[in-house]
Amino acid sequence: MQLRNDAQWLSKFKIEVTSNSNRLYSNGNQQIKVTVSLTPAKGQEISDEQLNSLWLFLISDDGQYRDLGAGFGRGAYDPEWAAQNPVLPEDLFRVSTVKDPRFEYYAASGSAPVNLIESSSRARSFYISSLAPAGERYKIYAAITKEEGVEYATSTSIFNSHAEIETVASPHKKRSDFTLERVHEYEGKSGDTDVDIDLYYLEFANRHFKIVDAIPYGPNADESYYNDALDVSPWYRVFDGVWPARIYEEHFHFAFKPGKPGHFNSHDASVAVNTREGAMNFIRLELIGYGSEFARYTRTFFGPSRWGVIDQYGNEYGIQMTQENAGNELNFKMRH
Incomplete structure (x- = not known):
């Protein structure tokens, strides 16, 4: 994937945690909210089709871009399979555009940065769940397709933005x-x-x-x-x-x-x-x-x-x- 590293189309491209904590129980149910905000450069615009092309990814240790999909990979929940196959980083995450009404965000003080959306011309929120081992930190990036073969991402030096997520172990109950x-x-x-x-x-x-x-x-x-x-x-x-x-x-x-x-x-x-x-x-x-x-x-x-x-x-x-x-x-x- 080739990423454009210029401000000719977008003057702002940012991803940030917008729930009140960046911590997330690694139970596969709880969600954390991240919001991607974009502002077009002067004279440019962002169409609905382009906005709908937004996707989230992380960068693996070997520098590969790993798309976080709508479901967990098998390696995240099948120990027998995982014992015989490598568990890919993207297997441990699930992304949705809908919040599960059953679950609350991780309990924390403070509030979400409300000015993130207000100051941007276009924005979209995503809800992430994880089955990653507890105590890990992950940097999540966003990418968007301007046109076929032309991608912009928050990971490039001109935007340099990511959302950091920390996974937490589920409590034990007696x-x-x-x-x-x-x-x-x-x-x-x-x-x-x-x-x-x-x-x-x-x-x-x-x-x-x-x-x-x-x-x-x-x-x-x-x-x-x-x-x-x-x-x-x-x-x-x-x-x-x-x-x-x-x-x-x-x-x-x-x-x-x-x-x-x-x-x-x-x-x-x-x-x-x-x-x-x-x-x-x-x-x-x-x-x-x-x-x-x-x-x-x-x-x-x-x-x-x-x-x-x-x-x-x-x-x-x-x-x-x-x-x-x-x-x-x-x-x-x-x-x-």
Whole structure:
């Protein structure tokens, strides 16, 4: 790639971090915002087509220009593949023109340099995520195509501009860094069946942190991941060779991805879920009733229910749901 190093077309070409910190968790989720600003030279202009040709790159140790694309390279997330193939610098970055609304920028004091865009005639923002090793610093440059075969870049001496990004390790969380609150939501009947529902809230103990999403590594969300049935029939004498109907106590456990508010509906009962910001919901449904509907069940597990809960900075923490008191109560443990 041949780069023009003159000011005949552009009088200003700059790239800068415009989120409030240049630090970025290396989790592949969190983003950092960089803005490219351009001012044409006197008598020149920048068309939309030219602006749309903007791309970001870094310079490798051997002086090669490495285009940062819209997706991570395989070497960034596949250890087995990376063990047999060189991991290229560009594999470790993903660039988007859209901010992911789930995630906040790295917490830092200060504010973005707002005058960067105001003083430029044209500008475009990009959002970068990284899977690079923590503690690394990378210089990111921008390039634009004026016409076929004619490229300008912020790396040339006349513009000499780059955005520096520093990757940070994701924090470690222990079981004590989370809470699991149980709320009794419903008790009633559906026909001859007694229905009892408990709603659980999984949250960070430090409420500054929020669960904004969760990835299932087992049964999907909204599906029962645990079921058991116990025969709780009282002792009866048999008269005329006829046994009375048996009574069964059954438990179902459900998990719900954080997101839009909704409802869990079962056996004429309805319980609202996802109404508390920063929490992930689980439900324990207990049914006590007669007959063949219950008799078909034995103690069964549809799990284990494993989740990666994600905070507002894109960091993921593994949990596994457990059960206590013969399935009547929910609990969890950390999964690494």
